[in-house]
Amino acid sequence: MSATARAGAGRPAPKRTGEPVTSARDEVLARIRSALSDDTPDQSVPRGYRQGRADSAGDLDLFARRVIDYHATVTFMAPDQLPEGIAARLDENRVGRLVAPDGLPAGWTADLRATVLTDTPPLSVTELDAADGTLTTCAVAVAETGTIVLDAGAGQGRRALTLIPDYHLVVVRADQVVATVPDAVALLAVAGPARPLTWISGPSATSDIELNRVEGVHGPRTLDVLVVRADA
Template sequence: MSSRERILGRVRRALSDVSGEDAPIERTYLREHGDRTVEETVELLAENLADYRAIVHRCTTADLPATLAGMLAARGAKTVLVPPGLDPSWLTEAGADQVPDRAGSTPHELDRIDSVVTACAVAIAETGTIVLDGSPDQGRRRITLVPDHHICVVRVPDQVVSSVPQGLERLDPVRPLTWISGPSATSDIELDRVEGVHGPRTLEVVLVADQASAEVNS
């Protein structure tokens, strides 16, 4: 008897008492851990983003253009990649040359870009995760994986949820979802951390709300 036959036999035995009809799945797990206010949820998001070594900024909607311009200047960015649906008002004060995303852009061309600015689909507080779904204000997946510096704008509190189950409810599973928890990093067998291998070496997240500006650095 082959290994395949053994495995399939075990599966058949395990399913022998299951009816052919689809049985309802009980979803009794917690939808979120703890009872938090909106403000506490946003604070948890900022804390977990920073814990993943993302750099977190806060500003008002009116301050966003100046905030982004300051971040690009601090980075020394001369070029910034812009998704086709990004709000043009966000980069009105940016000194860097704005490069539109093109379907024909090669990885080598994208690698020469200093920074990319995108919006997001949802931000998950409990895991410190930003999710992109390829919408026009986020662009194609490759533009957030090849450039070394990614700035992601999150609208607070509209785009912030507590948990992964709540985040999944807002996402379309047929869209190209990119889940980001901090800058790209990996470790070898000796646990030496290397950043920027599978995506940007630096991730900056801007939490935008109508409240006083503040900044939290990891």
């Protein structure tokens, strides 16, 4: 090897002028930037939900059957029977301390034997755990699935009120029962998409990998439903 070659050994090759030097990292980042630079405007997706049949009496009967399938209780009554009916259900289930969300009709809790706990200011988890049950209204109910939906509206309260106490008594008006889940979603969308939704299908339950259903693991062990209709 010549002296000239030895002198140049180990030195980096000179950079070529006018040509940028890129690494594999630079190339990867450039591709990511290119992929994220899509300026295509969002497309509105039409939502054509299937509408249920208009059969109020049939929907109520189906709703009751589905709720009973979940091992919950359903009682039909007229509007003027409601205060007495609420008191009777609470007494039968030995509810001594009842959580009452804001917005419940005053007549529902005026003459109860149970001690009524209001949620203003909010009850603590310890106080909710010490309560025997909760009384609420609902936003909508679904006949085909026996599902009751709460959206934190008047008489429903925050989610913890119906997840911690062991007993939940919910009042469902006949005109709140719709045929299908899409019907319910359409009604809930009118109230606004930002509301917290709680979908209740029977008492709390869970299943293991073999689909063995175990009830009462968490939340209310007992779901009691009062359906209010004029012809009851």
